[in-house]
Amino acid sequence: MSAAAEMVAIRDLVFHYREGEFRLRIPQLSVATGETVAVIGPSGTGKTTLLNLIAGIVSPLAGQISVNARQIAGLSEAARRNFRVRNLGLVFQEFELLSYLNVLDNILLPYRINSALTLTPEVKQRAVQLATEVGIADKLRRNVERLSQGERQRVAVCRALLTEPLLILADEPTGNLDPRNKGRVLDILFDYITAHGTTLVTVTHDHDLLDRFQRVIEFSEFHSGNQESAHVDGKADAAGGGGDAP
C-alpha cells in the first residue's frame, strides 16, 4: 500500500500508561483511505487506547503514527489538537454531548472550541443539513437532555461529521443503543462514508455488525506486546487492506 493510499499507518508502536500493567505493542498496522475497519477484542486490550493514539490524544513511547501521511507523534500538543479538530471526527459510546447546549450548539461545538475552524453561515447550514439527514431537524433548539438515546447519538454523529473529516474514529458508537437505533446510526455513518470516501475505524463489541465492515482487526494480540502482528480476518484481503496478517 502506498503512503498516499494509507490513511493510518502505525510502525513499531510502544505504549503504556504511567501506572498499571497495561502494555501495548503494535509492530505494524495500516488502514487504507476510504476503508471501514472494525476493531474487536476483549475489554482492556487497548482498543480505545488505539483510537486515542491515532487521534493524538495520547502519544506513544516509541514508534510512528501517521494519519493521512502526517506524523502525529511528532506534533506539539496544540498542533495535534488543531489537526484533530480539522481532520478527525470522533464518536463516543456515551455520546459525550454538552448537557447545557441545545442540539444545534452541540453539533457546532468543534467550531466554537478551536480557532482553527471558522464558524460561517455555510457551516451552520451544513449542520442543519446533517441534522435533517439524520432526522433530528425538528429538534435543533431542544436541549440534548430531552432527547432519546438514539437521538443523542445521532447528534454526536452530526458533530463528528460537521467538519467533513478525513477519518472517523468511533468508540463503540452503538454500545448504548437498541437494535433499531444501532442500525440507523450505522446507516448514517456508512452513507456518509460512501458519499465522501471517508475512512472509518470503529471499536466494537457487537459481532453482529462486523459484516458491514470491510476489515475486522482482532486486537487482543497486541496486548502486552506478546505478539508481533495483528490478526486480520479474511475480509482484509478482499478490501485490499494488507500488512497486518499474522
Add this chain to the structure above:
Amino acid sequence: MKHVLYLAWRYLAHHRVKTTILVIAIMLIVFLPVGLRVLVKQSERELTTRAMATPLIVGAKGSPLELVLNSLYFESESPPYLNHGEVTRVTDSGLATAIPLHTRFRVRQHPIVGTSLDYFAFRGLAVAAGRQLAVLGDCVVGAEVAADLDIGPGDFVVSSPESVFDLAGVYPLKMPVVGVLAHSHTPDDRAVFVDLKTAWVIAGLGHGHLDMSTPEAAPGVLRREGSKVIANASVMQYNEITAENIDDFHFHGDTSNFPVTAIIVVPHDEKASALLQGRYLGEAEQVQIARPAEVMDDLLQTILTVQTYVVTAVIVVGLATLATATLVFLLSLRLRRREIVTMVKIGGAMGRVTAVLAAEILGVLVIGVLLAGILTALTAAYGSTIIRALILS
C-alpha cells in the same frame, strides 16, 4: 472571543439556580461593605451639615439627642414641652435670637412645624409660589410636601388627629396653603410650616366660636357669672380659620406658659454663645441647652463604631462566602471533567477550553459586582430616605 462568551453564557443560563445563588452571594459580599460605607458617609454629611448650621438648641431636660433630632429633622418623637416663656428669656438676655419650634402635629406623614418668620430667614428658605405666612391659620409647605400631596397655593391641608379614639383630644384644623417653599434639599422640604399660634390652635389652646354675648349664642349659654359665660357642648368650635371668623379666635390663659418643643438659639457672637450656655448649667435648671454639632458628632461616633463591627463581620462572612463559592467552582469543575475531556478529545484548544471556564467564573463575578454597583447607586440615591428610616425616626 464571542464563542467563549457564548458557551459560558449558555452554561450559566442552563444552570440558572446555581448561577443566581452565586451571583447573589458575590453581590452581597461586594455590596454590604461598600453600601454601608456609602450610607455612613451620606449619614455623616446629612447629619453634620444641618447640625453645623444650627448653633444652639434649648429644650426641656431629657435626651439631648432626641431634642436635636426632632428640632433639626422633625422625625423622631416630640420631646417634652418647655414653656414659651423660655423664648422670652433668651430674647430678653440680649445675647441671641430665639426661634420657637412646635413639632407635635402632622399633616398625614408630614410634620407641622409651628414657628416664627425668623425661622425662614435663619434657614434661608424662600417662597417659590404664593406668599409667606401672614395671618393665623395660614400654612406654607415644603417642596416635597407640595409634590407629594399635589397641592399649591389656594389648596387646603388638614392637620391629622393624634388618635381617632381620643374624642376629647386635638381636633383637625383645616388650613389654607398660602405658599410653597423652594427646594432646599433639607428636612424643611418635607414640613408644613405654620405660625406658632396656629400650632397652639391645633393643640386646642386657642379656639374660635360664636360670641357668647350675642343673642344668636343664647341657646348655648348655661349660666353667666359676671363676665364669665358657661356654655354647653352645643356651642360649635370653628375647625377652620377664615377672614369672617378670625376675630372670634382667642387663647385662654397666659401664653408664656404655652408649650414649645424647642427653641433654636442664634447667638450674636461666640462670647454670647458661651454666656448663654453657662446660664443653663444650674442643677435646678429645668431646661437644657445643646450644641447640635456636638450631639451629632457623638451619634456619628456611635454609628462609626457600629460600622466597624458590621464591616468586620461582613468581611468574615464575605471570606467564608468566597471560600464556599470557590469550593462550588472546584466541585463543579470536577463534575464537568468528562465535558472538559470531551472538548479536548474532539480538538478543543486548551486556551479556549480554559477561557470558557474562566468566562463562566468571570461572568458570575461581573454580574454580581454590577448588581452590587446598582444597589450601591440606589443606596446613594435613596440614602436620605434610608437614613431617615434607620437613624432619625
